[in-house]
Amino acid sequence: MKTAVFSARRYDQTLLARANAAHGHELVFLQDRLEAGTAQLAAGCQAVAAFVNDDLGGVVLEKLAELGVRFVTTRSTGFNHIDVAAARALGLTVARVADYSPYSVAEFAVGLLQAVNRKIARASMRTREGNFELDGLMGVDLHGKTVGVIGTGKIGVLFARIMAGFGCQILGSDVHRNPDFDALGGRYVERTELFAASDVISLHCPLTEATRYLVNAQSLALAKPGCILVNTSRGGLVDTEAAIAALKSGRLRGLAIDVYEQEASLFFQDLSSTIITDDVIQRLVSFPNVIVTGHQAFFTEEAIGQIMQTTIENLSAFAAGDDLGERLVA
Numbered sequence: 001m002k003t004a005v006f007s008a009r010r011y012d013q014t015l016l017a018r019a020n021a022a023h024g025h026e027l028v029f030l031q032d033r034l035e036a037g038t039a040q041l042a043a044g045c046q047a048v049a050a051f052v053n054d055d056l057g058g059v060v061l062e063k064l065a066e067l068g069v070r071f072v073t074t075r076s077t078g079f080n081h082i083d084v085a086a087a088r089a090l091g092l093t094v095a096r097v098a099d100y101s102p103y104s105v106a107e108f109a110v111g112l113l114q115a116v117n118r119k120i121a122r123a124s125m126r127t128r129e130g131n132f133e134l135d136g137l138m139g140v141d142l143h144g145k146t147v148g149v150i151g152t153g154k155i156g157v158l159f160a161r162i163m164a165g166f167g168c169q170i171l172g173s174d175v176h177r178n179p180d181f182d183a184l185g186g187r188y189v190e191r192t193e194l195f196a197a198s199d200v201i202s203l204h205c206p207l208t209e210a211t212r213y214l215v216n217a218q219s220l221a222l223a224k225p226g227c228i229l230v231n232t233s234r235g236g237l238v239d240t241e242a243a244i245a246a247l248k249s250g251r252l253r254g255l256a257i258d259v260y261e262q263e264a265s266l267f268f269q270d271l272s273s274t275i276i277t278d279d280v281i282q283r284l285v286s287f288p289n290v291i292v293t294g295h296q297a298f299f300t301e302e303a304i305g306q307i308m309q310t311t312i313e314n315l316s317a318f319a320a321g322d323d324l325g326e327r328l329v330a
């Protein structure tokens with residue numbers, strides 16, 4: 001199937017081409033982010049392979065459908081960037097990668113937590129400058145602390161298991177109970193109790209209308225003073241302005257984020273030679289107790305290999321009229 005691959009970085013091109021060798025789809029690699037102004041680049045293609053910051057809202061989907069695109073597959077598990085209702089109305093089939101190494105994200109979340117808690121990135125920058133002082137680098141033991149996990153699905157439960165290994169008490173909040181979470185000794189509580197009792201809060205639920213801004217001024221007011229917040233899930237879960245206020249007041253001891261609500265115009269590109277006009281992210285990165293990474297939690301050899309393989313398999317399944325199972329979004 002002729003497929004427009006949007007937001008295609010070098011690694012996408014190499015690994016998708018490798019996964020495609022046994023399938024023979026015609027892949028058109030486009031570095032551009034998919035949005036209303038670039039949708040036209042999919043002309044002549046029956047399918048589109050998109051990424052997390054591509055715009056798959058109603059307007060773009062309509063343009064794609066007009067161009068003859070019939071299938072959209074996203075190189076991610078999350079599909080909050082896709083207007084599913086609009087896709088259905090337009091008769092577009094949409095698929096995702098339902099499953100890939102959840103270890104990639106869970107392990108990265110632990111790394112981010114320790115990077116901000118023990119100020120590892122800061123210490124590394126100091127030693128490069130020949131500064132071996134310890135002032136300003138003190139952290140806390142995680143052993144004995146309470147860790148709140150919001151979203152106890154595949155990634156959340158792995159994160160919880162690692163934190164249980166550190167000797168932490170684990171609290172969870174989810175709309176569904178996961179027996180694996182109970183089995184590792186986690187205790188489900190209401191979200192308000194989780195905020196009040198947790199020394200660390202880590203977000204692992206999808207971005208939906210119910211979860212948008214679940215971390216906001218009200219929930220942060222309930223948070224245990226000195227709490228560290230980790231977000232490797234989706235930027236829209238956190239009201240960034242409220243998080244900045246909580247950092248200023250000291251309510252948050254630290255913030256570690258791999259995702260940011262306005263990341264679409266920033267992440268996955270080198271902007272180091274340009275003026276970044278987003279004052280919020282600039283403010284965030286100026287805090288000594290904040291660490292920001294550019295949506296890289298999934299970026300391991302294992303996870304990427306699975307994402308590329310499944311993306312190609314999705315194309316083949318659609319072309320053959322096969323059942324996409326839990327990979328089917330619309």
Ligand code: NAD
Pocket residue numbers: 077078102105150151152153154155156173174175176178204205206207208210211232233234258259295296297298299
């Ligand atoms: P999953 O579907 O296995 O788990 C998500 C959990 O969130 C489920 O248990 C679900 O019941 C729960 N949930 C849904 N609505 C909720 C609510 N209102 N309150 C509390 N919990 C709720 O998904 P997963 O594979 O563990 O992935 C979790 C999230 O991680 C994804 O949605 C995605 O946004 C994010 N993610 C980020 C990266 C990255 O690179 N940073 C990579 C992959 C996934």
